[in-house]
Structures are given as C-alpha cells and as structure tokens.
Amino acid sequence: MALLRKFTKTFFVLFNLAVALLFLLACANPFVHPTSWWPFSLLGLIFPFLLLLLIGFLVFWLCLPSKSWALLSVAAMAIGFNNIRACFAFHPLASFSETRQPASLRILTWNVRSWDEFTTKKAGTSGHREKMLRFLGQVNPDIMCFQEFFESHENHGLEATIPYIRDRLHFPYYFFSRDYRHKDGLYETGVIIFSKYPIVDSIRIRFGANDTAHMRESLLAIDISVRGQTSRIFTTHLQSVLFRSRDYRNLEIIRNVDDSVLEASRSIVKKLHRAAALRSGQADIVRDELDRSPYPVIICGDFNDVPNSYTYFRIRGNRQDAFLQKGFGMGRTYMHLSPTLRIDYILADKRYNILQCRKYPLPYSDHHPVVADLALPPGE
Numbered sequence: 001m002a003l004l005r006k007f008t009k010t011f012f013v014l015f016n017l018a019v020a021l022l023f024l025l026a027c028a029n030p031f032v033h034p035t036s037w038w039p040f041s042l043l044g045l046i047f048p049f050l051l052l053l054l055i056g057f058l059v060f061w062l063c064l065p066s067k068s069w070a071l072l073s074v075a076a077m078a079i080g081f082n083n084i085r086a087c088f089a090f091h092p093l094a095s096f097s098e099t100r101q102p103a104s105l106r107i108l109t110w111n112v113r114s115w116d117e118f119t120t121k122k123a124g125t126s127g128h129r130e131k132m133l134r135f136l137g138q139v140n141p142d143i144m145c146f147q148e149f150f151e152s153h154e155n156h157g158l159e160a161t162i163p164y165i166r167d168r169l170h171f172p173y174y175f176f177s178r179d180y181r182h183k184d185g186l187y188e189t190g191v192i193i194f195s196k197y198p199i200v201d202s203i204r205i206r207f208g209a210n211d212t213a214h215m216r217e218s219l220l221a222i223d224i225s226v227r228g229q230t231s232r233i234f235t236t237h238l239q240s241v242l243f244r245s246r247d248y249r250n251l252e253i254i255r256n257v258d259d260s261v262l263e264a265s266r267s268i269v270k271k272l273h274r275a276a277a278l279r280s281g282q283a284d285i286v287r288d289e290l291d292r293s294p295y296p297v298i299i300c301g302d303f304n305d306v307p308n309s310y311t312y313f314r315i316r317g318n319r320q321d322a323f324l325q326k327g328f329g330m331g332r333t334y335m336h337l338s339p340t341l342r343i344d345y346i347l348a349d350k351r352y353n354i355l356q357c358r359k360y361p362l363p364y365s366d367h368h369p370v371v372a373d374l375a376l377p378p379g380e
Contacts, residue, residue: 009066012057012060013069015057016057016061016069016072016073017072019050019053019054019057020054020072020073020075020076022043022050023047023050023051023053023054023076023077023080024076024079024080025040025043026040026043026044026046026047026050026080026083026308027047027079027080027082027083027308028040029041029043029044029047029083029308029309029310030044030083030308030309030310030312030313030314031310031313032310033280033310034276034277034279034280034310035277035280035281038273038276038277040310041272041273041276041309041310042272042273042276044306044308044309045272045306045338047083047087047306047308048087048330048340049340051077051080051084051087054073054076054077055073055077057069057070057072057073058070058073058074061073083307083308085324086307086308086312086313086321086324087306087307087308087330087340087342088329088330089323089324089325089326089327089328089329089330089331090328091325091326091327091328092328094326094327094328094356094357095356096356096357096358096371097356098138098139098140100373101355101373101375103227103375104355104373104374104375105142105143105226105231105373105374105375105376106139106140106141106142106143106371106372106373107141107142107143107144107145107233107298107300107346107371107372107373107374108136108139108141108143108144108145108369108370108371109144109145109146109147109235109300109301109302109344109345109346109369109370110144110145110146110147110344110365110367110368110369110370111146111147111148111237111302111344111365111366111367112132112146112147112148112149112150112364112365112367113148113365113366113367114148114149114150114189115127115128115129115132115150115161116128116129116132116364116365128363128364128365129161131364132362132364132365133161133164133165133168133169135360135362135364135369136165136169137168137169139360139369139371141371142195142196142197142226143193143194143195143196143197143224143233144165144171144193144194144195145191145192145193145194145233145235145300145301146191146192146193146194146235147191147217147235147236147237147301147302147367148189148217148237148302149161149176149189149190149191149192150187150188150189151176151187151188151189152186152187153186153187153188162174162176165194166194169194170196171194171195171196172196173194173195173196173197173198173199174192174193174194174195175192175193175199175202175204175220175222176188176190176191176192177190177191177192177204177206177217177218177220178190179191179206179216179217179218189217190217190218191217191218191220191235191236191237191301192220193220193222193233193235195222195224195233197224197225197226198224198225199222199223199224200222200223200224200225200230201222201223202220202221202222202223203219203220203221203222203289204218204219204220204221205218205219205285205289206218206219207219207238207239207281207282207285208278208281208282216237216238216239216240216278216282217236217237218236219234219235219236219282219285219286219289220234220235220236221233221234221235221289221293223295226376229296229376229378230295231295231296231297231298231376232293232294232295232296232297232298233297233298233299233300234286234289234290234297234298234299234300234301235299235300235301236282236286236299236301236302236303237301237302237304238279238282238283238286238301238302238303238304238305238311239275239278239279239282239304240275240304275304276305276309276310276311279303279304279305279311280310280311280314282311283303283310283311283314283315284314286299286314286315287314287315287317290315290317290319291317296348296349296351296352296376297319297348297349298346298347298348298349298352298374299315299319299345299346299347299348300344300345300346300347300370301344301345302343302344302367303315303343303344303345304343305343306340306341306342306343307321307342312345315347316345316347318350319347319348319349319350320347320348320349320350320352320354321345321346321347322345322346322347322348322354322357322370322372322374323342323345323346323357323359323370323372325354325357326354326355326356326357326372327357327358327359330342331359332359332368333359333367333368333370334366334367334368335363335366335367335368336366343367344367344368344370345370346370346372348372348374351376351377352374352375352376353374353375353376353377354372354373354374355372355373355374355375356372356373357370357371357372357373358370358371358372
C-alpha cells in the first residue's frame, strides 16, 4: 500500500512539473519570434488550459499533507502573471452605458465576414446584413473599423453597403482598402474605416503583395481631428489560419482519437505554423507604423491571435487594451473552436482615458463586435 501511495505521489509530482514547464514555455511565447520558434506559438493557444491545470494542482496539493508542492503552481503563476493579466480582465462590476460621456470618442471594430451574405445563403437561409446594420445604428459609434468588409456593385444583385452607411447611418467619410476584387467587378472586399469626423490624411500598407495567401488584408490608418486634437486610427486584419471544412473534420478526428489522428494533426500543425510565421512578420510592420505616428494612436482589428502571443504583445507594446481596462473575463470574440479565443482588439495610446468597453455577443458573424469609449484629455 505504501508503494502504491509513493507511486501515485510521484506520478502527480511529475505531471505537475510537466504542466508547469509547458506553462512557462507558453509564457515565453510573446518574447520569441514564431519564424524561428514556432512551437511556442502552439503552446500559447492552450495557455488557458495549462493555467486551469495549474490551479487544479494548487487546490489538489493544498488538500493533501504534501502542501509544499502547491508552491510549484504558485511560482509558475507568479512568473507568468503578465501573461495571465493579458488573457483575463478583472473588473467584475464593469458595465457599459449606451449614453456617452461628453467629449468621448466611440470606436467599434468588427470582422463582419462579408456581412454573412455567403455563409447563410449556402445554408439556404436569409443573410444577417440588415440586422447587422440596424445594430450599428443602435450603438451609434463615431468610428467604425470593419474587417472582411464586402461591397457589392449594382450588377451583383445585392444592395451596396457603403451608400447605406454613408447616408442612413451618417458616416460621410471612409477609407477602403479594396484588397480583393471579383474578376468581373461584381464586388470588392477588404478592411475599411468609417468616420463621422473629416479624414485629414490616410495610409495604406498592403502585407505581402507578392504572396498568394488569401484572407490577408491591409493595414489602414486615418488621421482625424476631434475638438482640435489629432488622432491616428489604425485597423487591420492579420493572417488567418485559413481553416476549411476538411480542417474542421481533422480537428474532430483529433478529438475522437481516430486512426488517422497523426495525419490530421500534421495538417493542422502545418497550417498553424505557417499562419503564425506570417502574422509575426505583419505584427513587426504594424508596430513600426505605430511607433512612427506623430499623433496619439488607436489600433483595432482582427489580429487572428490570442493575447498570449508574439503578435499581441508586439503590437500592444505599452498601449492600453480597452477590454483589459474595462472588461471582465476572457472576452471571447471568435465563436468557433474554443471559448478562449479573444482575437479582436481595441488598443489605445496611454494618453487616452478608456471610459468603457464591451463585447457584444451577436450571432451574425463568426466574430463578435467590440465597442469602446475613449477620451483624450485637453492639451494632449
């Protein structure tokens, strides 16, 4: 019996050590470039689950005579606190008021998945475009940043969206990347920024113009003057993993441990590796542009990466994450694969006051919109 107890304790100690080691390696993910150390980026995806295991071990050891082993989890979590802080917002009493404070700027970011026109029509149901546009009118932002924005032309049979937003929602100014255009000119897609304030200047940087990878959109920026203060607003959509139906089937194979699990895993890892490497290069470009701005910066968009990633930490730098400042929980913004995926962000220069932030759990796109109110103190 004593031998069994010794074996059981040794097993849990080794298991705890392995989890702590993987957790610390995941914490190193923001500081190592994925082009050279891509396995770290994969560990970053399971960071919340490793943290949950560490907490479980902490409780486990505290319930046993060998309480000193609980220090292993405590030490690992203390070392990785910055990573934990990036993944969880600790404001349980946070609320969001539709009524804005005076002199505030309301910003919305949303990957609209082409207004859901193609996905729902394949399923034989009506699209969500009208509901999405009504929501925008209710939230009433000053700046709207969209990724996977779809603009139809007259001969496509769908109503054009830009005129509706310009005339019905009263956004007279916009800047559209037009990253992809149908060969017959039926429609265009890309990232776009709408503004109720005049656009003083604009910037467009296209990622990897010589690369044929799809679902990679530009980095856009506009300069606006609000009550005599100039701000630069960025938006972007970084490289997607580009999962297709076959990849989701492979994930199901992995979950069910089917006979072809090795081949399925190899396919998934290959796509994750390539996407992480491409995003890291894009993140470096974005960071350089942010640092060059002569004005206070706000950047928002679909980064396609989790908070515990090189992409997120590289772009954020010393900027504020609106959700971490005024939100609660993990703030999931992508509704598939895992409940831990917060990949859409609003990041702001420290000169801004973050007044409130909310993620709206809408079912229309595969991403949820994020809205934040910010204010620039006089004289900044």
